[in-house]
Amino acid sequence: MASIVRLQNVTKDYGQGQALTHALRGVNLELEAGEFTAMAGPSGSGKSTLLNIIGGLDRPTAGKVEVDGRELENLSKTELGLLRRDRLGFIFQSYNLIPVLTAIENAEYVLMLQGVETVERRERVRQVLKEVGLEGLENRYPRQLSGGQQQRVAIARAIVSEPALVLADEPTANVDSETGKALLDLMRELNEEKGVTFFFSTHEEAVMRRARRLLELRDGVIFNDETNNNGDRTHG
Numbered sequence: 178m179a180s181i182v183r184l185q186n187v188t189k190d191y192g193q194g195q196a197l198t199h200a201l202r203g204v205n206l207e208l209e210a211g212e213f214t215a216m217a218g219p220s221g222s223g224k225s226t227l228l229n230i231i232g233g234l235d236r237p238t239a240g241k242v243e244v245d246g247r248e249l250e251n252l253s254k255t256e257l258g259l260l261r262r263d264r265l266g267f268i269f270q271s272y273n274l275i276p277v278l279t280a281i282e283n284a285e286y287v288l289m290l291q292g293v294e295t296v297e298r299r300e301r302v303r304q305v306l307k308e309v310g311l312e313g314l315e316n317r318y319p320r321q322l323s324g325g326q327q328q329r330v331a332i333a334r335a336i337v338s339e340p341a342l343v344l345a346d347e348p349t350a351n352v353d354s355e356t357g358k359a360l361l362d363l364m365r366e367l368n369e370e371k372g373v374t375f376f377f378s379t380h381e382e383a384v385m386r387r388a389r390r391l392l393e394l395r396d397g398v399i400f401n402d403e404t405n406n407n408g409d410r411t412h413g
């Protein structure tokens with residue numbers, strides 16, 4: 178299996194002097210294509226920092242970061258932008274949808290940037306919105322959707338370009354637990370049926386149990402890495 182992510186001794190410091198924070202203190206990690214991996218850890222343990230570094234949204238202080246076989250440090254700004262656009266999908270805790278665009282417009286945005294022509298684009302986006310359970314709601318604006326529905330749009334947006342890896346920072350944090358379960362089911366299904374690789378952070382026990390691999394972060398290091406081949410496939 179090919180490695181999608183390879184981190185070697187990654188550290189990240191923020192601030193300096195009195196305000197110096199060691200957010201990551203030497204992280205080594207390898208993720209392979211097809212994984213469905215969760216990352217848990219207390220607030221401030223470095224989860225978002227790690228996801229942002231893998232996604233090229235932030236740079237490490239030291240260490241090596243390889244994503245999809247490319248060492249991020251060696252990429253130009255343009256190359257990094259293309260890697261992010263074409264190979265990665267992002268899902269954020271607060272959905273991050275564009276308020277003046279409808280569901281379908283939000284989800285097709287990346288394909289537009291990729292230059293996929295209108296007819297094919299619309300067809301692909303409609304299909305993905307259907308897969309995430311939003312058929313019939315394509316023309317609604319984010320404010321006309323529930324939190325769970327908005328997060329489904331964000332999931333659709335993240336997977337529509339068929340990325341090699343989807344990074345999700347607490348994707349279920351802003352929805353109730355039933356909706357959270359449904360979102361996890363959806364991610365799991367996309368992983369199993371379409372082979373989408375997911376790496377997501379969470380605070381929730383129920384979400385951790387659904388992962389096939391669980392990393393635990395504490396004070397900027399991975400102190401536990403467990404594989405649970407099936408994960409908990411059932412609801413609740």
Ligand SMILES: Nc1ncnc2c1ncn2[C@@H]1O[C@H](COP(=O)(O)OP(=O)(O)OP(=O)(O)O)[C@@H](O)[C@H]1O
Nearest residue numbers: 191192198200218219220221222223224225226227
């Ligand atoms: N931009 C920043 N400037 C300064 N310090 C930061 C910055 N971002 C994060 N930190 C610090 O780095 C550490 C790790 O933060 P991070 O956001 O990665 O934690 P987290 O595990 O995602 O926490 P949470 O569960 O609350 O989201 C924390 O001590 C945090 O205060």
Ligand SMILES: [Mg+2]
Nearest residue numbers: 224225226346
């Ligand atoms: Mg965080």
